[in-house]
Amino acid sequence: MTGKSDFDEYCQKYLVQWEKRATVRHLQRTRLSAEAARYEMFPAALQPVLEHAEVVARGPEARHRLLARAAAIFMLHVAILEVEVITDLCNRLANKGADAPVPKSALQVALTVSTDEAYHAYVAREFLLDLEEHTGVVPGPAGEGDMPLIGALAAVRRRAAPELARVADTMVLCFSENFVTEELFGLSSEADPEGPFHLNMREHMMDEGRHQIYFRKLFRHVWDGLDEERRTALGQLVPHYLDSFLTASSYEASQAKLLSYIGFDDETATRIAREAIAAVYGTERPAKSTIKFMRNALHLLEVSGILEHPPTRQTLIDSGWVDARST
Ligand SMILES: [Fe+2]
Ligand SMILES: [Fe+2]
Incomplete structure (x- = not known):
């Protein structure tokens, strides 16, 4: 046997490494102090509205407040998604499998990921509490x-036939853990390396790099274990999953909301967001296969x-x- 036993062996090693490396097992996490909260709280390069003349004119305090709000929203999303989506999907995988053979060691790894993610949610909530205490900035309500x-x-669950329900959930989990990691890496490399956001991300990524490799191997293993009929049916679901990312969120709307938070009226906020995004990224939509975010x-x-x-x-x-x- 090749693939299956290799994956099993990888998972056995993963479990040993988890004991040594998981942040929840040994790392003294960094708390957000009052002094650190004076830093820019989020990578400014990811907020094109900050370059707009009408926003620059509001001065450094407005800029700090906008970035603190962006960090708060990001942390709230981490706190919610880690438990509502990732932890939940990991637990289902451990308890119910994936419609294809998965070694027991891999199911145990899923439970370690679930543990890591629940801890990440805890850390994100703690960051939000500290941020509010030091700056008064809160994320506001989270919209789905x-x-x-x-x-x-x-979107995937609506379309998946009952006999594909487990493997479809597992596919979403594998993609999400790769997508989210990309997002975190992108953010961290843009952040001030001395700033509290960078520190928080660096600690979070100690776990996410490990998760990403596991989910790549898991997806390959599960895919190899499907019969042709299920493979074809699952493959049909992939574009729906990817498309829903593009249609579900609006960069312009999220930028405009940040501007409303620092005092612009809704109409002005939307105009500035549109102008600022066009100035940085242009107005043409890139081909899906070239979108950096994906x-x-x-x-x-x-x-x-x-x-x-x-x-x-x-x-x-x-x-x-x-x-x-492409080949
Ligand atoms: Fe995480
Ligand atoms: Fe993760």
Whole structure:
């Protein structure tokens, strides 16, 4: 046996490493202090509205407040998604499997991920409490529309036949853990390396790098264990999952909301957000296969082997997620 026993062995090693490396097992986490809360709280490069003249004119305090609000919203989304989506999907995988053979060691790994993620939610909530205490900034209510992961899971569940329910959930989990990691890495490399956001992300990523590799291997293993009929049916669901990310969230709307928070009226906020995004990114929509934000999720398509499956490859080409010219 090759693939199955290799994966089993990898998972056994993972469990040993988890004991040594998981942040929940040994790391003294960094709390947000009053002094650290004076830093810029979120990567400014990801907030194009900050470059707009009407926002610059509001001065450094407004800029700090806007970035603190962006950090609060990000942490609230982490706190919610880690438990409502990722922890829940990991627990289901451990208890109910994936419609394809999965070694027991891999199910145990899923429970370690669930443990890590519940801890990440705890840390994110703690950050929010500290942020409010030091700056008065709160995230405001979370809308499901602001968290594409929730919409993407719902879109896949609506379309998955009952005999695919477990493997469809597992696929969403594998993609989400790759997508979310990409997002975190992107944010961290843009952040002030001395700032509290960077520290928080660095501690979070100690676990996420490990998760990402596990979920890539898991997806490959599960895919290999499906019969042709299920493989084809699952492949059809992939574009719906990816598309729901694009339609579920609006960058312009989220930028405008930040401006409303620092005192712009809704109409002005929307205009500035539109102008600022156009100034930085232009007005043309990029091809789906080139969207930077989705790069890691798309990488999963390659490393999992599903692009070698002709019907799945074709459905991804037809939906624009894979460039037909790519090998
Ligand atoms: Fe996490
Ligand atoms: Fe994770």
